[in-house]
Amino acid sequence: MIGVETIGEGTSGRGRKEQMRLKVNGEDRDFPPGEAPENLAALIHSLGIDQDLVVAEVNGDIVRRDAGISRTLADGDCIEIVRLVGGG
Amino acid sequence: MREKGGLIIAGRAFSSRLFVGTGKFSSVQAMCSAIEASGTEMVTVALRRVDITNPHDDILAAIDRKKIQLLPNTSGARDAQEAIRIAKLAREVSGVDWLKLEVTPDPYYLLPDPIETFKAAEVLVREGFIVLPYVNADPVLCRRLEEAGCAAVMPLGSPIGSNQGLRTRANLEIILEQAGCPVVVDAGLGLPSHAADAIEMGADAVLVNTALAVARNPAGMAGAFRLAVKAARQAVEAGPGESRNLAQASSPLTGFLR
Numbered sequence: 001m002i003g004v005e006t007i008g009e010g011t012s013g014r015g016r017k018e019q020m021r022l023k024v025n026g027e028d029r030d031f032p033p034g035e036a037p038e039n040l041a042a043l044i045h046s047l048g049i050d051q052d053l054v055v056a057e058v059n060g061d062i063v064r065r066d067a068g069i070s071r072t073l074a075d076g077d078c079i080e081i082v083r084l085v086g087g088g
Numbered sequence: 089m090r091e092k093g094g095l096i097i098a099g100r101a102f103s104s105r106l107f108v109g110t111g112k113f114s115s116v117q118a119m120c121s122a123i124e125a126s127g128t129e130m131v132t133v134a135l136r137r138v139d140i141t142n143p144h145d146d147i148l149a150a151i152d153r154k155k156i157q158l159l160p161n162t163s164g165a166r167d168a169q170e171a172i173r174i175a176k177l178a179r180e181v182s183g184v185d186w187l188k189l190e191v192t193p194d195p196y197y198l199l200p201d202p203i204e205t206f207k208a209a210e211v212l213v214r215e216g217f218i219v220l221p222y223v224n225a226d227p228v229l230c231r232r233l234e235e236a237g238c239a240a241v242m243p244l245g246s247p248i249g250s251n252q253g254l255r256t257r258a259n260l261e262i263i264l265e266q267a268g269c270p271v272v273v274d275a276g277l278g279l280p281s282h283a284a285d286a287i288e289m290g291a292d293a294v295l296v297n298t299a300l301a302v303a304r305n306p307a308g309m310a311g312a313f314r315l316a317v318k319a320a321r322q323a324v325e326a327g328p329g330e331s332r333n334l335a336q337a338s339s340p341l342t343g344f345l346r
Contacts, residue, residue: 025137047140055181082177084147087134087163088109088297
């Protein structure tokens with residue numbers, strides 16, 4: 001549970017030297033100081049996902065692909081990365 | 089408008105009246121073969137979280153989007169708000185504003201929630217989506233959705249994946265009599281005869297997934313549905329005779345050897 005207390009306290013994502021916790025598709029992911037993704041694109045890349053195939057929400061807001069996936073992330077952000085799959 | 093000749097939905101012409109769902113196939117290859125054999129020009133897809141442990145397979149690469157219209161669905165939505173959220177994500181990731189709106193809070197029969205579906209349809213039509221709502225075979229609801237600006241209505245024949253055929257026949261007949269927009273019979277069609285039945289009743293198209301995906305030979309079954317839908321439509325255009333209770337002799341009633 002280390003780090004939970006810091007969620008939402010506004011480290012604001014700019015301090016990449018600080019550790020960061022993100023909730024990605026429902027799972028907490030901790031990034032040690034210096035390893036936090038610079039932005040959403042970097043996070044998606046680091047997960048081995050082709051960013052052309054996905055769309056993401058950060059804290060419930062869609063990040064439009066044309067608006068740039070370069071959206072910065074902050075400690076405590078909740079990210080959903082979705083894509084199309086087979087379905088009726 | 090419902091056309092006498094070809095099928096047109098939201099300005100797009102479809103030469104095939106068989107729409108295909110892409111779920112539940114055992115492999116991408118099986119799905120591709122079935123799509124090819126079906127001759128379909130519209131396929132549904134769903135939106136889900138990326139599986140971070142296995143992010144690689146890509147359904148879009150398997151679908152020729154020059155020939156085939158993608159119809160993302162809102163499966164998994166339990167209310168209007170969730171459906172609208174999924175719709176917006178689907179539009180962003182697919183680049184198309186076509187949408188199969190489905191809101192199915194009931195996990196046993198997967199029956200669509202008419203109230204939430206209608207609420208979502210009103211919002212999504214306003215936001216520029218081409219909305220094709222999946223609904224129970226309710227003639228009044230279908231009219232209301234048409235009036236709200238939906239491009240087509242998609243009443244169910246029987247519960248999703250149940251392969252029971254047209255259990256909602258009486259209400260489908262009323263919908264088909266009244267609708268001004270295309271009617272796509274969706275869900276529950278398990279056999280080519282079920283699909284032919286719907287088309288012969290006057291449905292503009294049918295949507296089939298499970299019947300193909302669970303067949304021993306999905307491409308073979310897709311080909312069978314293709315033929316059935318084509319035959320049924322050809323029959324409709326040929327103008328079938330009326331059904332009647334009393335026999336009417338086919339052979340001449342004169343010149344008997346008596």
